[in-house]
Amino acid sequence: MKTVNSIPKPISGVTRGVELQIATWKGVVDFSMISVDDYDVVLGMEFMDKVKAFLIPFYNTTCIAQGGAMSCMVPVVRQQGKSSHATFQVLEEW
Numbered sequence: 001m002k003t004v005n006s007i008p009k010p011i012s013g014v015t016r017g018v019e020l021q022i023a024t025w026k027g028v029v030d031f032s033m034i035s036v037d038d039y040d041v042v043l044g045m046e047f048m049d050k051v052k053a054f055l056i057p058f059y060n061t062t063c064i065a066q067g068g069a070m071s072c073m074v075p076v077v078r079q080q081g082k083s084s085h086a087t088f089q090v091l092e093e094w
Contacts, residue, residue, distance in 0.1 A: 001034045009034050025064045025072035027051065 001011055012033040020029050029047060036042065047053070052065040055076070064072040
């Protein structure tokens with residue numbers, strides 16, 4: 001697995017069927033385990049596609065539309081002193 005501006009790291013394992021709740025959205029997901037310093041959890045493009053999530057940056061919100069239009073609005077908390085592009089990093093399979 002490779003994140004932006006870092007060296008590639010191996011996937012330590014996969015945990016399948018994890019129950020996850022984000023705000024009012026609930027679902028079952030698979031987690032790939034990797035060691036990263038910056039974040040506790042990174043939700044990648046596979047997750048975003050699965051739950052039909054999209055960002056509304058001017059409203060500091062992520063919308064999860066899996067259960068229908070605007071089924072869940074999740075507030076985005078930006079870190080002070082960091083540019084907004086650092087918050088959204090893309091993961092690639094290596």
